[in-house]
Amino acid sequence: PTGLLPQIKITQFNGDPKEWSTFISSFRDMIHNVVPSDAQRHAFLKHLLTTEVRSYIAEYLENPSTYYDALVELKKRYGQPQVVARSPLMALINLPSVRDDDSEALAKLNRTLHGIMHALRTGGYKRDLESGMTLEHVVSRLPSRM
Incomplete structure (x- = not known):
């Protein structure tokens, strides 16, 4: 079908501060603003972080209710x-x-x-x-x- 858009992939965030703004803006535009629930957003976020980055914010990745806390911690660590x-x-x-x-x-x-x-x-x-x-x-x- 010619009407289908190409699949867009967000690259996993590896903790490189230079990549933070690209990662978070892609995540915001393609996941955060589109996906309806925090639980789903949380699952996507967890999947899009490398093992090393996940280890830094592990306490915020255990429960979907800490989704926003995870974003705050990531920004503190990589987005300043x-x-x-x-x-x-x-x-x-x-x-x-x-x-x-x-x-x-x-x-x-x-x-x-x-x-x-x-x-x-x-x-x-x-x-x-x-x-x-x-x-x-x-x-x-x-x-x-x-």
Whole structure:
């Protein structure tokens, strides 16, 4: 039938604060505002969280009456602006070092660094991005021949 819409799938939320706003807006639009009961919403929410995220809010996932409490806890943990901003800073700190002969790792470092730079710039952390310590840290991850 040509009149059917494609099936839309919400990706499980894995606890990455950068993904929170995308996840929660999809959940709100496709589940929360559409599904008629809190018990059903609760079941969907539980299903759409990874095991690790579920473990953080386990006390709110046992009973459908705690659906709204679960949403509040998730927002507190993953949806605060400072948590979202901290995510690219942590990614920057955790950049792997690249060996001299590993061009693939260097290309990956480049892609990762571009993503981090974009996130810091758009998140209002331009000063952190331009600090001498940041530059020193990034340079320390480059191959020694560079």
